[in-house]
Amino acid sequence: MQSDRAREHLEVIRTLMERSAVYRRALAPMSLLAGGVGLVGAGAGWALDLSAPRTFAGYWLAVGVATGVVALLLVRRQALKAQEPFWSPPTRRVIQAAGPALLAGLVLGVVAWWRVGAEPLSGVTAAALAAGWLPCGWVILYGCAVHSAGFFMPRGIRLFGGILVFLGCLLLLLLPGRPGPRFGWMVMGGVFGALHLAYGIYLRFTEPRESAA
């Protein structure tokens, strides 16, 4: 009898300890924001014909950084609303987990932006790098970041990260020999835009209303 109660207590302790380390801010607004920016960004870039390799890389770098900053502001707003510190231990853990892969993505973008304008690359190679390899690399690295952060977030986020990594790898395998700008716009708009939007809508209806970190 005592043993059963002791086991129950240990189970409760474990569950609570896990729960306290989990990031609990509402993710739907962030996912909807990323999705909206991804779709609008892809549409605008396509319409404005920003398909020159260097412009493409620079454009998406700027969009990515801006989205990241706005996402952090959203988290801060949620924290203020809940009268809680922004830099809470769960937030710190999530950012530390996602940081390396996001930094690698940023460096990849900067290097690509810099290299596609440099001499040794021919026009075709530069276009293939910017419109093909770069978006696929970004999807994979972003997926890695989401997957790592998912260890400190509610269940489902890790799966989402895994799907992104899988998609990125699949796109890399299916990458045409000479990917045109359309491929790049479709990957960025489809994966970072539509997929996030769909996930955001799903979260909007399934997340608990009163989330707090």
Place this chain on the structure above:
Amino acid sequence: MNPDPFFQLDRVIHEKGRLSIMSLLAATPDLSFTELRNLLRMTDGNLTRHLRTLQEAGYVALTKTFHNRRPLTTCALTSAGRKAFQNYIDLLEQIVRQNRDS
């Protein structure tokens, strides 16, 4: 002292509400009062009462600061609290082990 580990369990921690508070605080450096309240779905009064008991036992330290001009109460385990919690878990494990072996 009673050799039965069940009777050695710390009665301050053993209460359900206080055990929940200790468990949450054990996994993180600190938590705000609001975070604790939301996680445990306790009323302000109930949480305050349990925190006061834990504070009097020297297990929890409360820090009052201001965050964006709003008062912010942060709760953290003290080293004595961490030790007591560890001891509590060790005893629970001992109880489970004893039953398994017998």
